[in-house]
Amino acid sequence: MTELVLSNVSRWYGNVVAVNDVSMTIRPGVTGLLGxxxxxxxxxxxxxxxxxxxSAGEVTLGGEAVWRHVAAYRQLGLVPEREVSFSYLTGRQFVQASAELHRLPDPRAATRHAVEEVDLLDAADRPISTYSKGMRQRVKLASALVHEPQVLLLDEPFNGVDPRQRLHLMELLTRMGEQGRTVLFSSHILEEVEHIARHVEVVxxxxxxxxxxxxxxRRLMTDRPTHYTVRSSDDRALAAVLMRQPSVRSVALAAPGGTEEVQVEVTDMGEFARALPSLSRDAGITVRELVPTDESLESVFTYLVQS
Structure with a gap:
């Protein structure tokens, strides 16, 4: 199994510390890097x-240090955030140059496959200087995929990609993760991360x-109020019962779209989860639906940053 392991890694530039004592393990599947x-x-x-x-610590792939380890580079694919600098080349030439640098047995076939994977075949023979920002992102991805690496690292890969191509790339990354490859990507668009990367690393x-x-x-953050929507056989009676519970901060009745529901803010998620079944049963109320309304990745990330 291909694991990328960071052990007490730091990086500083003079007096500026960019990364401070970070340890994490990136395993096969799709991981989102947030910050x-x-x-x-x-x-x-x-x-x-x-x-x-x-500057300190070590990054290893399969137990071997990555820095200055040529064999490790052959297993890695990188999509950097910075723009492609060889804009005078066509997309095909740019990807094939990568294939030839990796000394692939059939660079042309590998290039065609990679370009097709990112849905850029129709524009492959145009100069990169004529590409939109989204197309430049895709040609960088094709270059990173051409040697079929086991580990793919992408820095803000969805920047400038239109909605249709964003969906295509999300499906591609998901498929690669399901195939057992190790895929890590950073993104400032948290909804994208939530859709394709259940596992997250936050810096x-x-x-x-x-x-x-x-x-x-999210569940580890017991000191932060949690919001739930509850639908039951008698929402008004349930609201009255919940208002008397120590773990409940506030209760409100609402009717979005004409359907009545109880909106609850709790200070102790575990206590609330344990108490709700017995409270509703004792009151003769049937709970039909219980949904957390602030468990999105954006909510988690905002809390972590503010902390």
Whole structure:
């Protein structure tokens, strides 16, 4: 199994610390790397890909150090955030140059396959200088995929990609993760991460803030109020019962779309979850639906950044 392991990794530039003592393991599947601008995401990806030496700590792939390890580079594919600088080349030439650098046995066939994977075949023979920002993103991805790496690292891969192509790339990354490849990507569009990467790594101010399933991370935040929507056989009676519970901060009746519901804010999610079944049963009320309304990745990320 191909695992990318960061062990107490730091990177500094003079007196500026970009990444501070980060340890994490990136396993097969799709992982989202989250953090505000300047959090150290790009620096982390550069060290994971072997393009930047850690000032302290080590990055390993399959137990071998990545820095200055040529064999490891053959298993890695990198899509950097920066723009392609060889804009005078056609998309096909750019991808084929990567195939030839990797000394693939049939660079032309590998190039065609990679270009087709990112849905850029129709524009493959146009100069990159004529490409839109989204097309440039896709040609970078094709270049990273041409040697079929086991590990793919993408820095803001959806920047400038139109909705149709964004969906195509999301499906491609999901499929690669399902095939057992290790895929890590950073994105500032949190909804995209939530749709394709259940596992997240969060960095804030160069430090590792959280790791794991985003729902599990959310459940660890017991000091933050949690919001639920509850629908039952008697919403008004249920609201009255809940208002007397110590774990409930506020209760409101609402009727979005004409359907009545109870909106509850709780301070202790575990206590509320344990108490609700017995409370409703004792009151003769049937709970039909219980839905957390603030468990989106955006909510989790905002809380972590503010903390």
């Amino acid at each position: 505000p601008n300047g959090a150290g995401k790009s620096t982390l990806i550069a060290m994971m890909s072997g393009f930047l030496e850690p 804030v101010s160069g430090r590792h803030a959280a790791s794991g399933d985003f729902g599990a991370i």
